Amino acid sequence: MNDAPACPLIDVAATYMPRLSEFSFEPGLVAAVDQHAAAVCDALLPARRGPEGRTVRREELADYVLGFTDWLSEAEWTEPAGHDFATLRLTAVCWLIREHDLLDA
Structure with a gap:
C-alpha cells in the first residue's frame, strides 16, 4: 500500500489545464501566462541560466505548487470567473507541466 501523497501537479493540471485552450481566444492571455x-x-532555477536552457523538474515544481496553494488557502482565496494573479500563475504551472512533460515523469 502506498501512503505517499498524490503529486499536487495532478490536481492543478486537472483544474487549470483547460484554461490553456483559451489562448486562441485571448491573445493577451498568452503573454500574461508566459510572464508567469x-x-x-526564475523562482525554481535562479542559477540555471545559460545556453543549455532551463530544465524544470517535477519535484521542484510540485514543491512550488504546494507552497503557492498553501498560501492561497491561508489567504482564503477563491477562484474568480476571470483571470487574476493566482489563476494566471496556476495556468502558467500547467503550461510548464505540458511543455516539460511532467505528468508522465
Whole structure:
C-alpha cells in the first residue's frame, strides 16, 4: 500500500489545464501566462541560466505548487470567473507541466 501523497501537479493540471485552450481566444492571455511561467522558472532555477536552457523538474515544481496553494488557502482565496494573479500563475504551472512533460515523469 502506498501512503505517499498524490503529486499536487495532478490536481492543478486537472483544474487549470483547460484554461490553456483559451489562448486562441485571448491573445493577451498568452503573454500574461508566459510572464508567469518565466517568474516560476526564475523562482525554481535562479542559477540555471545559460545556453543549455532551463530544465524544470517535477519535484521542484510540485514543491512550488504546494507552497503557492498553501498560501492561497491561508489567504482564503477563491477562484474568480476571470483571470487574476493566482489563476494566471496556476495556468502558467500547467503550461510548464505540458511543455516539460511532467505528468508522465
